Amino acid sequence: MELAAPPQPVHPPAPGVRSPVPAVALRGVSKHFGAVTAVDGLDLTIEPGEIVAFLGPNGAGKTTTIDMVLGLSRPDAGTVEVYGTAPRTAVAHGLVAAVMQTGGLLKDLTVRETAQLTAALFAHSRPVDEVLERAGIAEIADRRVGKCSGGQQQRLRFAMALLPEPSLLVLDEPTTGMDVEGRREFWSAIRADAERGRTVLFATHYLEEADAYADRVVLVSRGRVVADGTSAEIRARSTGRRVSATWEGITTAEAVALRALPAVEDVELRGDTVLVTTGDSDAVARHLLTATPAHDLQITARGLEDAFLALTTSVPATHPTAPTGETR
Amino acid sequence: MTAAVRTVPERAVPPLGGFSTTFLRLEIRRLLRNRRTMVFTLVMPPAFYLLFGGLSDSYQHQSAGHGNVSAYLMLSFAVYGAMIANTSAGASVAVERAQGWSRQLRLTPLDPVAYTATKVITAMVVGAASVAIVFVVGGLGGAHMPTSAWITGGLVAWLGAVVFAAFGLFMGYLLPSENVMQLLGPALALLALMGGLFVPLDALSSTLRTLASYTPAYGVGELARAGLLGDGIDLGAIANVVVWTAFFAAGAVWRFRRDTARV
Known part of the structure; x- marks a missing residue:
């Protein structure tokens, strides 16, 4: 143990007791x-x-x-x-x-x-x-x-x-x-x-x-x-996967329909590209490929980086934050 | 196992604001490692004594007060050497600020007063070496004066140059440069000239002479030669040293405070 003999404590803390003072x-x-x-x-x-x-x-x-x-x-x-x-x-x-x-x-x-x-x-x-x-x-x-x-x-x-x-x-x-x-x-x-x-x-x-x-x-x-x-x-705040696909001429109504699929968290349209965030990427992929004209599918896992980007780029000041250890 | 670490160890603050002889020794070593500074403080002043004619027959035989003109020259260049040594040591804070060392030191217990004291002592050590070398060269090469004039002249040249330690510190905090001495070198030469260290001020017009007597090198030069010339103590010269030292020290403190507030 490196600190076996600490220099003479003035207020000796009891051995093994965690200091109550935060670092x-x-x-x-x-x-x-x-x-x-x-x-x-x-x-x-x-x-x-x-x-x-x-x-x-x-x-x-x-x-x-x-x-x-x-x-x-x-x-x-x-x-x-x-x-x-x-x-x-x-x-x-x-x-x-x-x-x-x-x-x-x-x-x-x-x-x-x-x-x-x-x-x-x-x-x-x-x-x-x-x-x-x-x-x-x-x-x-x-x-x-x-x-x-x-x-x-x-x-x-x-x-x-x-x-x-x-x-x-x-x-x-x-x-x-x-x-x-x-x-x-x-x-x-x-x-x-x-x-x-x-x-x-x-x-x-x-x-x-x-x-x-x-x-x-x-x-x-x-x-x-x-x-x-x-x-x-x-x-964990950004679990699930993101499915993106090209869908020429997708309408708002069609996007809303996607949002209604089970486990879908979010649907975003960027021109002819649709981005679906979901807890069940298989179901979304199956739906897109069988029931819609969407093609060029990509499925990506979301990680810490997504959480990082999501949390640091466009956080409204009043948005509820972390699941644990919330400080505001 | 980790319990001992998780409790906060009670630690002492070092005595004397963190002043340490190790720090002082390394500061002096750093200054000695700087070839440019060594040439300017230890080689140039005795070289100037020789170049300005310290060895010449006429100066050795021409009397000045209780000694000869060579002794007069020697005292002037001893002051000049101590002046450069003190300014260099003080101005080294500019380099330390530029390299982020000042900021690093603020992550240690070192007190600004202990830091400044270390700088001033370093200046005094190198200043003593500069005065000693000029005195050795002068003593071997032509300078004659009473023992009391050697002692008072040497002590005044050495201790009086503290005005330039304060000057160096002030400039070091004022100028954010790694090459601060390249700016201060010519300034020091001008101050030495105006202080009567290169040529006696009798050579100047009376207006210039009056002006010169208010410049920072004048007081210490006058006082260093007082023993040789037997003029007695010049209160104006003492006031010159005291006022300039106080002025530069106040400037250094002012800049230091701004510096630490800004970071």
Whole structure:
């Protein structure tokens, strides 16, 4: 156990008792930049030990929210608490550390010097060589940061974040610009680390990352939480399959008739193309091919991506949202 | 197994706002690694002393106060060296902001005061090296003055250059550039000229001389030479150093606050 001997707790928690304090608590948080509302009344609570993906398209307010969790900026409205204290206090105590997207490194230091410097700034730190090993960069410890690849620099940022042995690790789109192999290696290092029970919050716009590595997916759009649950739960919001077919001259009455078929959830007309969302694609296909002039059938499964698109592109503000963990 | 991790460990905040000798040592090492800065702070000032005639017979035999003209030159270039060293160390915050390092440091317990103190101490260490090199070259090559003038001149050149550490910090926060020293190099040369470090201000017209006495390098230059010339303490020169240091420091604090508010 890595944390077998935590540094002298002032209020020692009973062993084995889960902390009642949430790792992150955002309540009614808003942030504006001029006329732009980046975060719009966002509520989010993350319990210790959760691995949460903060998923959303570019401009959804992910980075702005993360900056507020890290104390890099202050909300215009609402409150942000990390382990029950102000973010800046949590940072000063080494309870939260972050891997940012880009920058944050000095090119003229070596990899080891960068880690040594970071370690020296905290009251409590893991040994430098240990974290370099865990981040997989021990063999390039003497290389200048400016000569490291993007992936190596990212693993150095990860190593730096591990030094204070934070309870919460925040990753802001950590694999942006990495190739597939780099992303896989990076995530396997994060995953190995998360198995030790650390709370992890990562922002991403890669669906597969959220799907593969998170216990919980928080979908954000236009500065609000639009869905919150396991990736399976979010995927379940858009079950069924989509059957598309070409049907020249389909009338509204014919479309309404399709909508009346059993298990059909939605019918959409796009010119001569009809799109049917249904829980029983076989029945719809059979009907279309035998009872109508429709041809060129395609049947596609709906997945997290459909849920993502459905939830982030055209969500009316009053639309009821997630099946679980609804926060608004 | 995971219970110990799921409880929040009680952690201390580091003493002294996160000030650490490791950080200081690495800061100094970074500055020493920068070849351009080293040439400007450790090579150019003694080279200027030689080029401006520190070794020449006439300067060695011409008296200036309690010593010779070579000593006068040596003190001027010691101030100039300390000036460049301090500005370089202070202005390195521009590079750190451009590379996102300042933002990274805000994810650590490091207090802005401890950060600034580390920058100023780094400036003082490199400034001391610059003054020492000019004094060694001067001492071996022609400069003569009383021991007390060596000591006071050296200390004033070294400590008085803190005005330029503040100047460098202010410019570092003001100019968002990785090449900030390329802008500041010519500015420093002009300030050194106006401060009477390259040529005695007696050569200027009285209007220019009055103007020059209000520029930031003037005070420290005057005070560094006071022991040699035996002029006594010039209160105007002290005021010059104090006011400019306060002005640049206030500017640095103002820009720093804007910087952290914006991010």
